[in-house]
Amino acid sequence: MAAVARDESSKTTRVLGVILVKVDQASATVLSLAVAPEYRRKGVAGALLDRALGLARAQGVERACLSFVSRMPQVAALKALLRSAGWSEPTPRTLFAETAPQQVLQQAWAQRVLDRGPRNATAFDWSDLTPEDRAYVEAEIAGGHYPQDVSPFWDEGNIAPVSLGLRAADGCVVGWLACHFVPQTPGTLRFSRSFCHAASAFSGNGAWIMATGLDRHVNSGLHQSHPTVLFDVDCRNRVMMNVYRRRIEPYIDTSYQSFLVVKDLC
Numbered sequence: 001m002a003a004v005a006r007d008e009s010s011k012t013t014r015v016l017g018v019i020l021v022k023v024d025q026a027s028a029t030v031l032s033l034a035v036a037p038e039y040r041r042k043g044v045a046g047a048l049l050d051r052a053l054g055l056a057r058a059q060g061v062e063r064a065c066l067s068f069v070s071r072m073p074q075v076a077a078l079k080a081l082l083r084s085a086g087w088s089e090p091t092p093r094t095l096f097a098e099t100a101p102q103q104v105l106q107q108a109w110a111q112r113v114l115d116r117g118p119r120n121a122t123a124f125d126w127s128d129l130t131p132e133d134r135a136y137v138e139a140e141i142a143g144g145h146y147p148q149d150v151s152p153f154w155d156e157g158n159i160a161p162v163s164l165g166l167r168a169a170d171g172c173v174v175g176w177l178a179c180h181f182v183p184q185t186p187g188t189l190r191f192s193r194s195f196c197h198a199a200s201a202f203s204g205n206g207a208w209i210m211a212t213g214l215d216r217h218v219n220s221g222l223h224q225s226h227p228t229v230l231f232d233v234d235c236r237n238r239v240m241m242n243v244y245r246r247r248i249e250p251y252i253d254t255s256y257q258s259f260l261v262v263k264d265l266c
C-alpha cells in the first residue's frame, strides 16, 4: 500500500512525500517514508502515517512496525516523529560492524579457540547439511527452541561457501554461521546468521564458530575479492552479543545498529 502527499495549489503538481507500507494479515510494516527536504516540519510525514495506518486499520491490521538504522542521516528527525506519533521507544535489533577479517583473526583469543576446537560438537560444511538436518532445525525454530531471527535458511540464494554448522554427538545441529554475499556491497562477506545452543555443554562455541568463519574466509579464494567482513549480530542473542562485545568490537572499523519501533492500531 502506498500514499503520496501532493501540493496541487500551483500549476504543476508537486510530490511532497511518500509512504510505502506492506500489509501482512494483522500487521503492517512501514517500508519507506520520505518527505522532500523543502517540505519538512510541516506535518507531511505525520499526515502520511495517519493516512496509511488508517487504511491499514480499516483492513483489520492490529499492529504496525518500522525498522531503521542508526547511521541514517535523518535518524533524529525520524525518532522525534515516531515519538510524537505515539510509537514505542526504539528496540535494538541487529548490530552491524565492518572490518578486515584478519584484524579479528590475529587476536590471541581467536587463535586460542581455534586451537581448542568446538566443545562437545563437530563442525561441518554448510553445503553438507542433510534434509534431516534441515527438518530438525526447522522444527526447533517452529517450536521456539531456536530463534527464528537467526534462521540459517534466510537468503539462501546468496549463501557463501565459508558457512558452517556444528553437530552434537547425537547428530543434532547445535550451531551455525551462515555467511552471505551482499549484492549491493560487492567486496563484503556478511556473517549474517549465527547461533550456538545455549546449554553449558556447548559454552565457548559462539567464539569458536566466529573464529572459524574468519579463518575460512581469510584462507578461502574469496578473501581477495571480498576483503571486508560485515558482522551481523542479533542484539537479543545474549551469547553472540557477549562474543561480539568481548572479542570483536575492539577491532571494528565501523558499526551501526538497526532498531524496531511498533504501534498498536487497535
Ligand SMILES: CC(C)(COP(=O)(O)OP(=O)(O)OC[C@H]1O[C@@H](n2cnc3c(N)ncnc32)[C@H](O)[C@@H]1OP(=O)(O)O)[C@@H](O)C(=O)NCCC(=O)NCCS
Binding pocket: 030, 031, 032, 033, 034, 035, 036, 039, 040, 041, 042, 043, 044, 045, 046, 047, 068, 072, 074, 075, 076, 077, 078, 080, 081, 082, 084
Ligand atoms: C523523518 C521525516 C520523514 C520527517 O518528515 P516531516 O514531514 O518533516 O515530519 P513532520 O513535519 O510530520 O513532523 C511531525 C513531528 O515529528 C517531529 N520531528 C520531525 N522532524 C523533526 C526534526 N528534524 N527535529 C525534531 N523533531 C522533528 C516533531 O515533533 C514534529 O512535530 P512539530 O513540527 O510540530 O514539532 C523526514 O525528515 C525525512 O523524509 N527524512 C529522510 C528520510 C527518512 O529518514 N525516512 C525514514 C526512513 S523509513
